[in-house]
Structures are given as C-alpha cells and as structure tokens.
Amino acid sequence: MIAEAGLAALWLAGTFALIQLMLAWGAVRANGTAQADELMTALRRVSLLQGLLALLSFGLLIALFVRSDMSVVLVATNSHSAKPLIYKIAGAWGNHEGSMLLWVAVLATAGAGVALFERRLASATLAATLGAQAFIAIGFYAFLVFASNPFIRLDPPAPDGQGLNPLLQDPGLAFHPPTLYIGYVGLSVAFSFAVGALIMRDVGPAFAKAMRPWVLTAWIFLTIGITAGSYWAYYELGWGGWWFWDPVENASLMPWLAATALLHSVTVLATRDGLRAWTLMLALVAFAMSMIGTFLVRSGILVSVHAFAVDPTRGSFILALLGIYIGGALALFGLRVGTVTQGSTFRLVSREGALVLNNLLLTVILGIVFIGTLYPLFAQAMGVQLSIGAPFFNKATAPVALALVAATAAGPLLRWRRDSMNALLGKLLVPVGAAGVAFALVFALSRGTHPVPVLAIAFAVGLGVASVLPLVRRNLRRTPMHVWGMVIAHLGVAVSLAGMAADSAFKTERLAAVHVGDNVTVGPFRVTLAEVRPAIGPNWSALEARLQVRRGEDGQVFEMMPQQRFFSAPPTNTNEAAIRTLFDGQLYTVLGEGAEDGRWQLRLWWKPWVTLIWLGGGLIALGGLLALIGRVRRERREDDA
Amino acid sequence: MKPKHQRLVLGLLALAAIGGASGLALSALGDQAAFFYAPGDVAGKPPPLDRHVRLGGMVAAGSLKRQPDGVSVNFAVTDGKATVPVAFRGVTPDLFKEDSGVVAEGRFNPDGSFTADNLLAKHDERYMPPQVAGKMHKSDSVAQ
Numbered sequence: 001m002i003a004e005a006g007l008a009a010l011w012l013a014g015t016f017a018l019i020q021l022m023l024a025w026g027a028v029r030a031n032g033t034a035q036a037d038e039l040m041t042a043l044r045r046v047s048l049l050q051g052l053l054a055l056l057s058f059g060l061l062i063a064l065f066v067r068s069d070m071s072v073v074l075v076a077t078n079s080h081s082a083k084p085l086i087y088k089i090a091g092a093w094g095n096h097e098g099s100m101l102l103w104v105a106v107l108a109t110a111g112a113g114v115a116l117f118e119r120r121l122a123s124a125t126l127a128a129t130l131g132a133q134a135f136i137a138i139g140f141y142a143f144l145v146f147a148s149n150p151f152i153r154l155d156p157p158a159p160d161g162q163g164l165n166p167l168l169q170d171p172g173l174a175f176h177p178p179t180l181y182i183g184y185v186g187l188s189v190a191f192s193f194a195v196g197a198l199i200m201r202d203v204g205p206a207f208a209k210a211m212r213p214w215v216l217t218a219w220i221f222l223t224i225g226i227t228a229g230s231y232w233a234y235y236e237l238g239w240g241g242w243w244f245w246d247p248v249e250n251a252s253l254m255p256w257l258a259a260t261a262l263l264h265s266v267t268v269l270a271t272r273d274g275l276r277a278w279t280l281m282l283a284l285v286a287f288a289m290s291m292i293g294t295f296l297v298r299s300g301i302l303v304s305v306h307a308f309a310v311d312p313t314r315g316s317f318i319l320a321l322l323g324i325y326i327g328g329a330l331a332l333f334g335l336r337v338g339t340v341t342q343g344s345t346f347r348l349v350s351r352e353g354a355l356v357l358n359n360l361l362l363t364v365i366l367g368i369v370f371i372g373t374l375y376p377l378f379a380q381a382m383g384v385q386l387s388i389g390a391p392f393f394n395k396a397t398a399p400v401a402l403a404l405v406a407a408t409a410a411g412p413l414l415r416w417r418r419d420s421m422n423a424l425l426g427k428l429l430v431p432v433g434a435a436g437v438a439f440a441l442v443f444a445l446s447r448g449t450h451p452v453p454v455l456a457i458a459f460a461v462g463l464g465v466a467s468v469l470p471l472v473r474r475n476l477r478r479t480p481m482h483v484w485g486m487v488i489a490h491l492g493v494a495v496s497l498a499g500m501a502a503d504s505a506f507k508t509e510r511l512a513a514v515h516v517g518d519n520v521t522v523g524p525f526r527v528t529l530a531e532v533r534p535a536i537g538p539n540w541s542a543l544e545a546r547l548q549v550r551r552g553e554d555g556q557v558f559e560m561m562p563q564q565r566f567f568s569a570p571p572t573n574t575n576e577a578a579i580r581t582l583f584d585g586q587l588y589t590v591l592g593e594g595a596e597d598g599r600w601q602l603r604l605w606w607k608p609w610v611t612l613i614w615l616g617g618g619l620i621a622l623g624g625l626l627a628l629i630g631r632v633r634r635e636r637r638e639d640d641a
Numbered sequence: 642m643k644p645k646h647q648r649l650v651l652g653l654l655a656l657a658a659i660g661g662a663s664g665l666a667l668s669a670l671g672d673q674a675a676f677f678y679a680p681g682d683v684a685g686k687p688p689p690l691d692r693h694v695r696l697g698g699m700v701a702a703g704s705l706k707r708q709p710d711g712v713s714v715n716f717a718v719t720d721g722k723a724t725v726p727v728a729f730r731g732v733t734p735d736l737f738k739e740d741s742g743v744v745a746e747g748r749f750n751p752d753g754s755f756t757a758d759n760l761l762a763k764h765d766e767r768y769m770p771p772q773v774a775g776k777m778h779k780s781d782s783v784a785q
Contacts, residue, residue, distance in 0.1 A: 238732075278651075348650070356651060360658040367662035375670065388670070389746075391693060396665045511731060513711020575732075592712075592732035599711045603732050 003072050006060035007151040013053035014141030017134045020046045024131025031124040040123050044115040051112025058105040065092045071157035074150050080163040082539050090174030091164045097150035104140040106185040120210040129196030139321040147317045166567040166574050172232040180225035184290035186218025191287030194280045198336045203276045208269035220624040222256045227617030238575040238590050240605045245393040250373040251293035258286035261362040264355045273343040288326040347418040354411035361404040368396045405459045409466035435462030453505035464494035481630025489623025496616025502609035513599040523606030526550050540565045545591040562591040585609050681722030697744040705739050729757040
C-alpha cells in the first residue's frame with residue numbers, strides 16, 4: 001500500500017501545482033482589486049500543500065527502502081536487505097527515479113517556504129513568483145509520473161535486491177546528492193523571483209533583497225556539495241586526485257560559478273540599485289546551469305568516470321523541459337528587458353566596477369567549462385567521437401582564474417560609487433609585497449618546481465593578506481556579520497588555492513611491488529608492509545594490508561590499513577585507500593594486486609598541504625553562512641524599525 | 642560618464658569577455674582535445690604522437706604479461722580488425738583481465754605501440770561511460 005500511497009501523493013502534488021499556477025495567474029490579473037487578497041491567501045495555502053505532499057511522497061519512498069520492500073522495482077534494483085540502514089535510506093536517492101523525486105520534493109518545499117515566509121515582495125510579484133515555481137514543478141511531476149515512476153511494482157517480488165553500487169556506499173556520498181539538489185533548487189527560487197519580477201516589471205532593491213537569501217543558501221549548499229564531492233572522489237576512487245574535470249563534476253561547478261557571479265551582482269542591486277538587467281540575466285543563467293547539470297548527470301549522454309543511472313530516452317524529456325523553461329525565460333527576458341529602467345550609475349574604478357570585473361571573469365570561466373563539457377556532445381552529433389580532459393580545462397581556465405584572484409583581492413578594498421586608482425594601489429602595496437616575497441621564497445627553496453604552481457601560491461598569499469585588510473582599523477566587535485562573511489569566504493579562496501598549488505607542485509608518488517617485510521620510501525616516510533590479512537564488513541569481505549609508517553629517522557611509528565574490498569551484491573571489487581592526515585599534508589596508500597611470487601603492489605602518495613583545498617572550501621561555505629545570518633538579521637531589524 | 646555610455650562600455654566588456662572565453666577555449670581545444678580511438682581506427686594512419694588520447698577495445702587473449710618489477714604490465718588491445726601493443730605502469734583496475742573491455746589513456750609511440758598512464762576496465766555496464774560502452778560492444782561482437 002505504501003507504494004500506491006506514494007504515487008497518489010505525487011499525483012495530488014502535481015494537481016496542486018496546476019491549481020497553484022492557475023491561482024497565481026488569477027492573482028496577477030486581479031492585482032489591485034479586493035479579490036486579489038483572497039486569491040493570495042489561497043495561493044499561499046496551495047503552495048504549502050503542494051510542498052507537504054511532495055515531501056510525503058518522498059518520505060514514503062524512503063519507507064519502502066527502509067522496509068526493503070522487494071515488490072517495488074526501484075527497491076529491488078537499487079537496494080539489498082543486508083545493507084546498513086544508512087545506505088538503505090541513501091538508496092532512495094542513489095538512483096535516477098529517486099533522485100528526481102528528491103529534486104521535486106526540494107523544489108516544492110522551497111516553494112512552500114517562499115509562500116510562508118516571503119513578506120518583502122509586492123503581492124502581485126510574489127504571486128507571479130509562486131506561479132513560475134509551480135510551472136517548473138509541473139514539468140518535473142509530469143516527468144516523474146509519465147517517464148520515471150519510482151513506485152512501479154514488481155510481480156512477482158524479487159527474493160532479494162541487486163544492491164547499491166558499492167562506490168555509492170559511503171557516508172560522504174550518501175548525503176552528497178541532497179546537498180547539491182538543495183543548491184540547484186535554491187537557484188530555481190532565484191529564477192522564479194527573476195521571472196516574477198520580469199512579469200510584474202518590478203526590478204529593484206526590494207526584489208534583490210528578497211532573492212539574496214535564496215541565492216546565498218543555494219550557494220552555500222553548492223559549495224559544500226562540491227567540496228564534499230571532491231573529497232569523496234579523492235579518497236573513494238583511489239586515484240589520489242581531487243578534481244578530474246569530469247562532466248559530472250562540471251555539472252555542479254557550472255551552477256556554482258553562475259551563483260557566485262549572481263551573489264555578487266545581487267549585492268550591487270540590493271545596496272546600490274545597479275546592474276538590474278545583468279542580475280536578472282544571471283538568475284536565469286544560474287538556474288539554466290542547474291537544469292543542464294541535472295540533464296547531464298541524469299541523461300547519460302556524456303562520457304564520465306562516474307556516469308551512473310543512464311537512460312537516453314529520459315534525457316530527451318529533461319532536454320524538452322530545459323528548452324521550455326530556459327527558452328521561455330530567455331524569451332520573457334528579451335521581451336521585457338527594454339522596460340527594466342536603468343539603475344544608478346558608478347565609476348569603473350569603484351566597488352561596483354570590481355564586482356562587474358568579477359562577474360565577467362566568472363562568466364568567462366563558466367563559458368570555458370560549458371564549452372569543454374558540451375563540445376564533445378556537438379562533435380558526437382557531427383559524427384566525431386572525442387572527449388575533452390583535464391589538460392584543456394587547466395590550460396584554458398588557469399590564466400582567467402589568476403586574474404579573478406587579483407580582482408577578488410582588490411574589490412573589497414575599493415569604495416562604492418567612486419574611488420581613485422592611486423588609493424587602490426596604495427592599499428594593494430602590502431598584499432602585492434607579500435605575494436612577491438612568497439614567490440621568491442618558494443621558488444628559491446624548491447628549485448626545479450614548475451613556475452605556475454609557485455605563482456599560484458604567491459597569488460594565494462597575496463589574496464590571503466588582502467582578504468583580511470577590510471578588518472584592519474575596524475572595531476572588530478561592531479563589524480557587521482556580512483563583512484566577516486566576505487572576509488572569511490575570500491580567505492577560504494586563498495586557502496583552497498594554496499592547497500591546490502602545493503599539491504600539484506610538491507606531491508611525490510611511489511609505485512612498488514614488495515614482499516611482506518620490505519620497505520618503500522615516499523617523501524619523508526618509510527613504509528613497511530607488515531602483513532596482508534583478510535578482513536570482513538557488513539556486506540563485504542576484504543584483503544587488508546597492514547603498513548607500518550615512520551616519518552624520518554626518529555619519528556613515531558603509526559599503522560595504515562588500505563584494503564581491496566569484494567562486494568557480493570552486486571559483485572564488485574573496490575579499492576579502499578588508507579589516508580593519514582598530518583598537520584602538513586596527507587599520506588595516501590593503496591593496496592594493489594598480489595603477484596604469484598608473493599609480492600604486493602603498493603601505491604603511495606605524499607601530498608603536502610593537500611588538506612587546505614577542502615579546508616578552504618569549508619571556509620568559503622562558512623563565510624556564506626555568516627553573510628546569510630548577518631543579512632537576514634539586519635533585514636529583520638529594518639523591518640521592525 | 643553618461644548612463645548610456647556606461648551601458649555601452651559594460652556591454653562591450655561583456656562581449657570581449659565572452660569572445661576571450663571562446664578564444665581561449667578554442668585554442669586549447671585545438672591541441673588538447675583527447676580523441677577516442679579503436680585499434681582499427683589507427684591501423685595504417687597513426688594519430689599525432691604528442692596528443693593525449695584514449696584507446697578502447699578488448700584485452701587480446703594470451704597477450705597479458707606482468708613484468709618482473711611487479712608494477713608494469715604489457716598487453717594488446719584489439720577490436721578484431723587490428724591490434725595495438727600497450728605498456729602500462731601502475732595498479733591495474735579491479736576488473737582488468739584478458740578478453741574483457743578496457744580503455745587505455747595515454748600516448749602513441751613512434752613504433753605504433755601505446756604507453757598508457759591510466760586504465761579504465763569494463764565494470765558493470767551501468768557504470769560505464771556510454772561512449773566507451775558503445776565502442777566496447779562493437780569490439781565484443783567482433784571478438785565473438
């Protein structure tokens with residue numbers, strides 16, 4: 001019965017979305033009459049109901065997975081009764097249908113949140129926004145019930161499930177899709193706000209202030225999702241790399257780049273009433289990027305190291321939705337942009353100018369990633385098979401990224417409206433000096449290192465120093481929270497960049513085949529293979545190497561245990577790397593296969609300061625969180641006053 | 642600056658940025674696009690040696706040899722039409738074996754052999770890039 005109830009809830013939610021769209025239409029038409037208030041009340045209630053029903057449907061799907069109900073196709077193909085509970089729950093979204101249901105559940109919940117809490121927008125604009133939100137949801141409900149029904153029964157029921165891809169059986173990855181989806185869907189709200197504002201010709205600071213918390217929230221979750229995804233790929237795939245420029249990774253990076261640009265331009269609109277049309281455009285582009293991301297990951301048309309759950313027929317359904325929503329929004333933009341009046345103006349050398357530069361550079365990076373990710377698709381349509389890899393992306397984005405770092409350092413030091421070049425150069429003296437010293441020091445100490453990573457380290461140091469300058473000679477206690485947020489997020493960029501550069505410049509790798517008792521050295525470590533023994537887990541068995549590691553001559557000895565795991569359902573082998581985090585980096589060990597002569601392959605990496613990459617990601621997200629809290633608090637105070 | 646002029650300047654800057662992006666991307670594409678080859682594709686007309694490419698097919702039966710150093714393997718990739726000898730140094734993927742699909746990433750050598758720096762083995766098809774799976778299916782049917 002649970003599956004039928006879930007499907008019924010899904011149909012009902014779709015129906016309410018339809019009603020929501022019609023009510024929104026009515027409320028916009030009735031704007032200014034007595035009837036409008038009644039319609040608005042009904043609209044808010046319907047939005048809330050739609051959200052609750054979608055959540056209920058998703059909750060029932062989780063219940064099916066927790067109960068291991070093998071009479072449901074989705075459970076039988078993606079779960080197994082012997083799985084730990086956490087992976088049964090995660091199994092609900094570790095597949096195509098479930099993840100699309102999660103998508104729409106988050107979308108509907110966000111819509112309900114807007115209906116409940118949004119008090120800042122003019123009521124007709126809010127109605128148009130909720131209508132746009134319903135319009136998006138309807139497409140996804142249709143997609144679910146007609147093309148991707150998660151509740152289909154299996155007759156006769158399977159004796160047991162096929163299991164979940166072992167690569168997905170990892171706590172980090174279990175919560176990865178929900179995190180990213182909250183980010184994606186947060187951008188759908190920004191998109192709906194922009195559509196609402198375009199329909200009502202109501203583009204101004206009030207609209208920007210209403211949109212900003214949603215953009216910030218989406219951006220925080222995307223940042224966490226990308227950081228966690230990078231770390232997952234790093235330790236789970238056993239390749240020792242933290243970014244592969246894989247289409248699936250790019251699918252999350254592109255919305256993040258757009259959201260980062262939007263976050264900065266919406267601030268200009270909210271505080272200085274500038275960049276009106278540009279902000280609207282970015283809101284549309286940001287959501288287009290999340291739709292494209294969903295399309296890339298869920299359609300299976302792209303070459304990817306972790307492309308799973310593939311189905312080309314559904315790809316065309318998502319592509320059609322993409323065309324309708326994005327094409328429709330762009331057409332609306334084209335029709336209405338002429339009526340968006342010019343906001344206030346500014347000089348090029350000003351905070352606004354720096355933010356425009358930031359936006360342009362982010363857009364350039366976005367363009368490069370977009371071309372590199374989608375070009376193979378077009379080539380394939382032309383009959384040429386090719387794939388584009390890391391060398392292309394590194395070469396094309398690196399110079400733009402360094403320019404962006406420089407703009408990030410300079411921007412916060414500029415005044416709003418107008419500033420002078422001389423004043424800016426004066427303020428930049430300290431950070432540029434620090435970067436120069438860092439470059440000279442690192443270059444001298446590590447002769448033979450490629451100059452590009454060393455340059456990146458120097459930029460990171462410069463940005464790090466510049467980021468904290470806005471706090472100098474300020475009363476720290478009375479510094480607004482959003483300023484702290486900006487400082488910490490920019491510092492996070494510097495920390496992350498330093499980690500990336502240090503890893504690519506200084507990592508060392510050893511690959512060896514050794515007998516038990518033999519030594520291998522990597523970086524400052526001496527690694528001894530003490531034994532290889534069997535190990536057992538809840539749904540896997542493994543071969544486990546016990547490694548004894550000593551740093552230098554007189555260091556403490558510690559042990560590391562990389563494994564080769566064998567999962568029975570589905571039958572798969574995975575490599576479980578052992579990673580030791582030290583204050584100045586990570587030692588990364590992988591157990592390869594055994595040869596007939598009794599030797600075992602060991603792959604070892606010493607990665608100095610690599611942890612800074614994810615620490616920086618965490619700081620960026622923390623900065624976003626502080627900014628969000630600070631903005632919401634301040635606006636509440638303004639409303640009370 | 643008048644508002645109208647400012648709009649113009651910003652518009653031009655945006656255009657320049659987009660142009661720059663395309664330029665950078667296309668110039669990098671020209672020499673960095675990694676192409677996908679099957680052994681039959683390269684028989685008689687080897688691709689440029691300096692290019693990082695993918696070679697996909699089946700590991701030819703009887704060709705897999707592990708080297709005395711314990712970390713190098715030699716094998717041949719075939720699609721039924723032609724065969725390319727491959728050398729690889731590293732930990733081979735879990736499902737890497739003879740008569741099974743493989744994608745080798747690396748460069749061709751002047752003698753027509755291939756040096757791989759990364760191997761992708763045929764896992765469960767659900768986790769296989771479709772493009773690669775497509776090539777492998779072709780090879781599978783040829784080999785059978």
